[in-house]
Amino acid sequence: MRPDPIDDLARALPPYRPAASRVEQVRTAVLAGAPAVTRARPAARRATYAVVAAAALAAAATLIWIARRPAAGPEHATIEPARVERHGTVVPLGEARFELGAVLPDETVRVRDGVVRVTVTPLGAGERFRILTGDAEVEVRGTELDVEVRADHLQSVTCASGVVEVRPSYAEAVLLEAGERWDAPKLATVTPAESAPVVEPVAVAPAKPTPRRTPNVQASTGSASSPIKVPVDAPGEAEFREGWAALKAGEPADAADSFAAARQVKGTVLAEDASFWEGIALARAGKSSKAIAALRRFVSKYPKSSRSGEAAAKLGWLLHDAGDLDEAERYFESASDDVVPKVQKSARDGLESIARKRAAP
């Protein structure tokens, strides 16, 4: 196309950039609205195959009879369909309708009806796993949980291990830890007799129903053939939770001890997080040299962690304050191209501070 100054001016117009949250909502709506690939029961499936096969044979015979030549397939038929990696396993507990949705790094499962048990292997840096229903989403990180859905409405979530965030479209998000259960408030549910979850009466709150969470309640659903076991902590989870509680309570030294304990539990999937928070807790406790050691360990052991930049920037400042400008500079430089703007800024500020210190007489 012939270049024209008008085109150059037009191209200088700022492009429309939707907020990431809007894109996320649209993406979810697209996947939720896409035609379902229903998992038919074997008997029904066999019958379907038989009908389809008979129809295909009849169609083929007709085509041969009319055209006396084989029918050409569509061009895209030669294209190999996508095969994709997934982190989760879904087990229907009784009858359930669900579809596998998007793939890594933002994996989804769309649950339309029934109870499913979802087991998610530990996610890598920047990876997500979500369970979508018509009125909510459940975000999971390295965990096992049961999800009950009736007529496309989320009824309950029971977290067996790990951490789960339940985000109903009509109420505030709720964080569930191992052993906790969330039940949809009655006002927000459709209530066919078979679908009513076993819950105690909920106080009427017409404007904005608030979901409840109930610790250590065994799942009980109308159709589940195998209720979830009494939850057991994953290795290291109890220590990690203690660390969090201490950090939130303003006791970083205790928190650091708990995170260190969580990190060292054999077979824990929380080692990466525990290692990071151990360093942060030590820094908050004013134990700079230990914090430096902990964060060095984290950065070298988990270089691909989503928090590696944050840890490097923090480490840079600790070294900067300790007077080790050369090493601080190396960590600031490694954090300066982090995807998180705040981390980038912190690293750049650190580099500028080092430059000023070196320039000072």
Add this chain to the structure above:
Amino acid sequence: MGKLIPFRRVEGAVEELSDEALLSATGQGEQAALGALFDRFHADVYRFVARVAFSTPNDVDDLVQQTFLEVCQAAARFNGRSSVKTWIFGVAVNIARTHARSERRRQAAVGRFGEVPMAEPEQLDAAADRAQALERVARAVDALPYDLRVAYVLCVFEELTAKEAATALDTREGTVWRRVHEARELIRVAITGGSHAP
């Protein structure tokens, strides 16, 4: 206890799969592939729809959503005669057209209550305020008739070739050239106050 249904196992990362493979899988009902297609092309579709459809952000979201749902429905009909991106633009063109028509009617109705005056003509020269010039270009693009605007946006903003744009618009390449030329002249007139080039 129901039967264990494991997720599909690794056969390559999504980013390594071709657009055509993803679209083909979408046509076979694989929602994961649809999600990957969305991730790959949503920015293009957002940009295009926002530029051609007189839309509020909410409308743009709706149009993008409709586009990808239609992509899902129509994926099996993709014949490989164009790139997947061009084909998706073709879907978006059709979705946006319907919206633009109703929006144009709405704006015409609103316009009856008072015309919005255009800025005074001003020569484009080095001294012209760039921001003001850009604002006028944006207004001029918005004021283009739909067919001209879509052709112009596809060829100039989205940098499709005339042949690709013709495929997306289901028209002849010569028609695209003519529309882009007319669009340019209308924009030029709108921002300089001059007359059509011969």
